[in-house]
Amino acid sequence: MHIDPNWRILTIGDGDLSFSNALLQHYAPTQLTATIYDPLATLENKYGDDFYRQLIANNCQVLTGFDITQPETWSEINRHSFDLVIFQFPLVPGFTSKTEFNDKCAGVGINTLNRRLLRQFLINSSEQLLDPAGPQLCYITSKDVKPYSEWNIEHSLILNTDINYLGEMKFDIANFPGYRIRNVDRDKHVKDTKGITYVWSPRPESQVVQALSSQLVQPPILGDDCCHYCQAGPFTSEQHKQAHESSRKHLRMKDFEAQWLADLNIT
Template identity: 55%
Template sequence: MFIKPNWRILTIGDGDLSFSTSLWNHFKPAQLTATVFDSQQSLENKYQHHAIEQLNTDPNQQVLFGFDVTNPDTWPKSWSSLDTSNLSDKSFDLVIFQFPLVPAFEDPDYFHKMSDISVNTLNRLLLRQFLIHCTEYFLDPKGKQLCYITSKDVKPYSEWNVENSLNQGLEHINYLGSMNFDINKFPGYKIRNVDRDKHVKDTQGITYAWSSKIDSQGHDNTLLDALTAKSHRRESYCEICKAGPFVSTSDKTLHEQTKKHRLMQQYEQQYAKALLKP
């Protein structure tokens, strides 16, 4: 994960605050605001070991509890306003969402009208809303304007097609590429189960990057060098399954008849249908 010390960073849904604490201690950002979906009491009841006391020790740190990235009513009041006079307290260079999953962040009222669609689609909609809100409300229009989502290359995460689906129809949000997430660079960070006091196995993580800026609009060359662009070309790879390369048309046709591809097609169709809802 590429981070520069002078950046102002917002973390979303940091369950026990261990990621934000490690980020602050080892990367030294200029400003850090960490958010947690749970209330402080719920977090303390859920996790025997947490990092609450290690944050809020510096005026450039802040922790917000009960924060739902999809629900502006849970944000500081000035954040949900597009009034640029209030940019000073919500101007970030980078917003990070680590290993998001709907059960930890679901607002039943918000998702009630979408109860006829799959959990796969709900996760995509959560991440899409994250990108929209980052761009419209959280990121400094004069800053780096970066959004990171760290996910896993295993089910169900690998079935979300995050590289291609999240910014569909969002012309002002550009996918920049991906980079490996090395947890060893974040000492003390524990990936948590969202519902109980249990650590999750440290499987391979991948950090995906988006921005309202395109590559040529002033991104650090060191960031661009760290990113890997989409590796699956439409003509020789399956864009939704990342399978390939195919050596022939018949090879690709055989893939499209597999159970995995048909399932991914279903997910894509469900997601496309959900995007049409008002």
């Protein structure tokens, strides 16, 4: 993950605030605002408030009860004032009961709910949080395992928007000493699997973005002999293609994409 200390940085949904604290301690950005979804009392009960206190002691703004999908929770933040907004390992919180699942999902699958969260993050960050005069960067760090790998992050999130996907770079947790990747809803941290930081900007022509592009890996260009759902191919024969299209993985990914396009009202 590339961090410029001169950037004004906003972190979203930083569970126990360990990422924001590591970012502050080891990169010392000009301005850092950290946010968590939980209210302060929940943070204290789940994880303790050590990182919260450290950030406050270092004059870092920390906002609790901040929901990136609900602008009405942003009353304490300055709009259009950031160069970079970061969302680390986002995941829709688990459901406590079947009733809650049915109420919140309303016939929509968990895969689509997670894509909605990431899409709303990108749209709200681009339109309301990033400074139009700055580099206007959005980072999402995710994993290469299920369910994260089934969201088609590179291609599906910015359909019918003016946001541009720029590429990906490795996320090395060793560069953020003290950072713990937390399980949603629990006070446990998870195994450090491979992390990938995906990068977007509504302003791809800016000098900062152009300079950053040399550090990014671009997605492969898939032809007609490839599977765009699974990012697989090229296929060596028609038999090879048919075998893939009848596979369980392909049918699952095809269904996820169909649900997502229906949710966006794209035919």
